[in-house]
Ligand code: 5GP
C-alpha cells in the first residue's frame with residue numbers, strides 16, 4: 229500500500245455543519261422506526277466516522293443500540309468494486325432475533341449492502357434496515373435501497389468523513405470531491 233499521501237485537490241461538497249444537521253435528522257427518523265435496543269452493524273472501514281456520529285445522535289433521541297462491526301471486501305481497484313463481496317472480519321455477536329440497522333458510508337452498485345443484508349437475513353435477524361451517509365443513484369446493479377439516506381450525490385468520487393482514496397483522506401471532517 230502506498231505510504232505517501234497522494235497530492236490531490238479536494239473540493240468541499242458537503243460541509244461538516246451540513247453533515248451534522250443531517251445526521252441529527254436521520255437519528256430522529258431511525259428512532260421513530262426501530263426499537264431503542266436495535267443492533268447496529270457498521271460496515272468497515274468507510275462507515276466508522278458516520279457510525280460514531282450517528283450513535284451519539286441516536287443517544288440524544290433515546291435509543292441505546294448495541295454496535296457491531298463487519299468488514300467486507302470486494303476484489304477490484306481503488307475506485308471501482310467488482311461483484312465479488314466477501315467477509316474480511318466477521319461480527320462477534322449473534323444477530324438472530326435482533327432488529328438490525330446496517331450502516332454504510334455509500335450505496336453505489338449495491339453489491340456490498342446486498343451481501344450484508346442477505347447474510348444477516350440468513351442468520352436470522354428479525355428485521356433489517358439500512359442507513360447510508362451517501363447514495364449515488366443510477367449506479368445500482370442489484371435490487372436494494374437504503375431506508376435512511378443522508379445525501380444523494382452525483383457520480384463523482386468522494387472522500388472524507390471516513391471515505392478514502394488509497395486509505396487516505398478518511399480524517400477530513402467534510403465530504404469532498406477529488407478533482408485531480
Ligand atoms: P457498492 O457495493 O454499493 O458498489 O459499493 C459501495 C462501496 O464502494 C462503499 O462502501 C465504498 O467503500 C466504495 N465507494 C463507492 N463509491 C465511492 C466513492 O465515491 N468514494 C469512496 N471513497 N468510496 C466509494
Ligand code: MG
Pocket residue numbers: 271272273274275333334340
Ligand atoms: Mg465501503
